[in-house]
């Protein structure tokens with residue numbers, strides 16, 4: 009029998025790798041984890057956490073105006089970007105240290121540096137080599153920019169948290185959830201924001217009512233849109249004649265007319281791709297399909313002792329999914345209790361302003377699968393909070409059911425606290441609940457969530 013240095017070698021200490029390594033060690037495996045950047049990965053260091061803190065920061069801009077309707081006279085404030093940025097970075101740094109201490113407590117050995125395969129059981133980090141009985145790839149993904157002229161002038165979401173100066177004019181290229189969230193954040197923080205998208209509405213793939221309602225509210229908050237643009241025509245140039253930092257984005261609109269806008273900072277939120285290039289996957293003959301590691305239901309690759317989880321497999325790219333896949337892997341292999349993750353009915357949120365959240369099927373997907381057997385309940389109203397605070401922000405809620413028993417296929421919401429509400433409501437979809445289960449649940453009044461119990 010071969011003697012390996014470790015039972016398990018994990019590559020990447022992000023959401024998935026951390027969860028898998030700690031669970032495998034708790035189940036008795038000798039585990040090492042390699043991290044080339046900061047322990048914590050995308051979510052903690054340059055994703056969910058710093059982004060949500062920026063979302064919170066952006067909400068304060070409405071406070072003095074909203075409070076005034078409630079009788080409070082609070083002078084309008086002014087953003088100190090350096091203070092906000094540094095406060096977020098110090099929280100990120102605290103979490104980074106916390107995750108390192110969790111690894112120590114869990115008896116997982118941390119190896120700093122980027123790892124690459126030497127062969128199917130050997131990994132190199134710098135000039136050191138390590139062998140392992142099993143290897144888990146959890147390297148996540150990174151932002152990708154399209155191959156268009158001047159794209160080097162655009163930043164990605166990673167640099168959004170480190171901007172040396174707050175840009176007064178901010179442009180976002182891309183209509184996905186990351187671009188839409190940053191458009192709302194920057195508008196809330198006081199920038200003049202323009203979002204440039206390929207479709208008519210943001211959030212391709214989401215329910216059409218969600219897309220329309222999010223975009224309408226963004227327009228009401230002062231975000232400017234260029235929609236249906238020809239993305240191949242887009243270029244960015246530095247305006248040398250004026251302020252050195254000014255950028256000009258040029259593109260053709262849907263009618264083929266040339267449009268130009270100027271901005272101090274341009275965010276390219278144009279997609280993400282698995283982080284595979286430094287791994288030398290060919291040394292271990294690991295199969296890659298469409299740029300992502302190909303895995304089976306149990307997260308094993310074509311090499312039965314090598315597994316992959318999280319964004320590098322491009323299944324559903326969300327933190328809770330990477331964590332669940334990591335724990336399921338560890339329990340299946342080291343706990344001998346096979347456990348597979350279902351990738352259906354995963355609730356997800358967009359921290360746009362207002363928030364959008366969804367679980368289960370969109371109306372379009374439900375119609376595609378069940379045709380006329382589906383029924384849609386929908387409501388749109390002005391939440392009580394705004395009756396005194398003023399403003400035009402509406403809440404939209406939607407329930408999609410199928411068959412005579414009205415089994416709930418999907419729930420969609422755009423509005424205040426949508427993520428918190430849909431997280432709780434997602435249980436109805438996972439448990440196969442029906443509309444009558446909601447009808448039989450006593451409403452909690454006055455709330456927005458009660459509308460899901462009383463839809464007609």
Ligand SMILES: Cc1cc2nc3c(=O)[nH]c(=O)nc-3n(C[C@H](O)[C@H](O)[C@H](O)COP(=O)(O)OP(=O)(O)OC[C@H]3O[C@@H](n4cnc5c(N)ncnc54)[C@H](O)[C@@H]3O)c2cc1C
Nearest residue numbers: 020022023024044049050055123147148318319325326327
């Ligand atoms: C701006 C932004 C906002 C987001 N917001 C949300 C949100 O609100 N909710 C949500 O659920 N998800 C969100 N996500 C997605 C979420 O961050 C990812 O789905 C999640 O982090 C994936 O976890 P992972 O373990 O697969 O990879 P990661 O967390 O990316 O971790 C991979 C780690 O591997 C390391 N690594 C890479 N290559 C090597 C190598 N060769 N050797 C050693 N180490 C390596 C990387 O440095 C990284 O630390 C967001 C992402 C972004 C970019």
